[in-house]
Structures are given as structure tokens and as C-alpha cells.
Amino acid sequence: MKPSHILLAISIIFALSSCKTKHDLAYFTDIEDQTQGLLTTQQYTTKIEPESELVIIVKSKEMAASAQFNLPYINPVYDGTKEMQSTPMQQTYMVNDKGNIDFPVLGTIHVEGMTIYELKDYLVDRLKQYIKEPMVTVSAIGYQISVIGEVGMPKTITTRSDRFNILEALASCGDLTDYARRDNILVMRRTADNQIEYGRLNLASSEITKSPYFWLKNHDIIVVEPNGIKQDNSKVNQHNSYRLSVISSILGICSVVASVIIATVK
Numbered sequence: 001m002k003p004s005h006i007l008l009a010i011s012i013i014f015a016l017s018s019c020k021t022k023h024d025l026a027y028f029t030d031i032e033d034q035t036q037g038l039l040t041t042q043q044y045t046t047k048i049e050p051e052s053e054l055v056i057i058v059k060s061k062e063m064a065a066s067a068q069f070n071l072p073y074i075n076p077v078y079d080g081t082k083e084m085q086s087t088p089m090q091q092t093y094m095v096n097d098k099g100n101i102d103f104p105v106l107g108t109i110h111v112e113g114m115t116i117y118e119l120k121d122y123l124v125d126r127l128k129q130y131i132k133e134p135m136v137t138v139s140a141i142g143y144q145i146s147v148i149g150e151v152g153m154p155k156t157i158t159t160r161s162d163r164f165n166i167l168e169a170l171a172s173c174g175d176l177t178d179y180a181r182r183d184n185i186l187v188m189r190r191t192a193d194n195q196i197e198y199g200r201l202n203l204a205s206s207e208i209t210k211s212p213y214f215w216l217k218n219h220d221i222i223v224v225e226p227n228g229i230k231q232d233n234s235k236v237n238q239h240n241s242y243r244l245s246v247i248s249s250i251l252g253i254c255s256v257v258a259s260v261i262i263a264t265v266k
Helices: 003-024 063-067 116-127 166-172 206-210 228-265
Strands: 053-059 100-103 107-110 135-141 143-149 155-159 185-190 196-201 221-224
Touching: 053 063, 053 116, 116 135, 143 166, 155 166, 166 221
Parallel strands: 143 221
Antiparallel strands: 053 135, 100 107, 143 155, 185 196, 185 221
16 A cells, blocks of 8 residues: 555544544533524422531620620631631531521521521521511532542632532533543542442433432532543553563673673673
8 A cells, every 4th residue: 555545544533533532522412513502401409418517696786695606716726736716607507417496595406408598497486485576698608529430620619609510510620631532421429337438420411410419418429531543542551561561681681691692601
């Protein structure tokens, strides 16, 4: 075959592979030809779970009366030093493994399964017997999602958002790499009985918005697998490393043998 023919064949193969790669890197390919539409999602509301961390602040017109229902502020110390932060931080409530918090004056409250808005209404109702016109704010912090595998920056994400989906999580990690499988994203989730359930999402399909794993939960783990190209490259690199190691060993043996032969001749 002439060199010009070889170059032409290589060019055609490269062009075809480039087209395929471009398609493989796209999201929602099933609606790429549509300019407008509507995607439906499952109804989802974040519930308070064990290990949730809550900030609860009680106010009223009589500040002295409501003060007893608030945790004191603290000045955290930096690790390894005795230096304190200049801005005090509000202490938080950690939901224990039974789904309870210990609230000042009111005692133990079972909060598991509530939304932050339901907990707010519950506290307002309970506090009316102690203070006039109580005002309560409840917010959740420490909402954590871990993302590992073929993303730009694998990490654990902390968000204060009540609702956080798979696309937002991937965007927070620098998006998927070119070597990521977009049709088989694994989401691992801990259940109430401490088991691990999982589901898979295909980012090429708009149907993922209907999946119960589209909206993420606290402590979810997202695993992004490498595609075939990455795995093949890894095998090639391992094979090349092995070949170089063998060649290096053979050259070393030959060098030793040559040295022995030269020494014998002398």
C-alpha cells in the first residue's frame, strides 16, 4: 500500500472516531434535536435524617425570654493553635442515630422524617406556651455528597441547598472527563437499616429526571466509571511498562554476560 493511501486511511479512521467521541461526550442526546420541551421529575422533599446537622434560632419581641431556647455561640479554635476566630459561630444540633435532638427546655424531640419547615412549625407551636409570638428559623448544614472517579476534581461536596441533583454535583466537581462513561453513573445510598442501595443513571437520556437517584440525599456517593478508551489505554501502558521492564532486565543480563566474557578473554 502506498504511503499516501495509508495516510488517507488513518485520516478517515480518525475522523470517524472523532465523530463518535463527540456524540459520546454529549448529554441528553435523546432530545438534542428539540428546541423546547418539558422534563418531569419525581416529587422530592429533603427529610431530616440521623447525622443531619441543624441550625435552629428562636427569636421573639422579648429577646430575654427567647434566649433560653438558643444554644450559646462559640469561638472555635484553629487546629494546632490557640487562636480563636473573631466571629463567633452558632452551635448546631446533631441528629443522633435515633433521629432525636436535645432542645433547650423542651427536652428530647424526634425530628427524623420531618422537613425543616415542619420542624419550624412544630417548634413555634410548642414555644407559644413559653414566649409570645415566637419566630423560629431552621436550616440544615453539612449536607454532603462524595463524587469519585472520572471527574475533573473528585471530592466531597458540602451544600446548604434543600435539593441537590446529580448534574449540580458533577458540575461542582469540574464535570466529567473525556474518559468518563456517561451512560452508567453509579449512585450509592445508605438506607435506614444501614444497608447500601444503588441505582444507575444514563446522562445521555433525559429520562434520568424521573429516577429516584436524580435528586441526591445526604451522604450519597457518586461513582463515575472510566470508558473503554481509558481502560484500553491503561492496559497498553501496563503492557508497555512490562515490556520495558523485561527489555531492561535482558539488557542488564547481557551486560553482565558480556563483562564476564571480556574478563575471561583477558
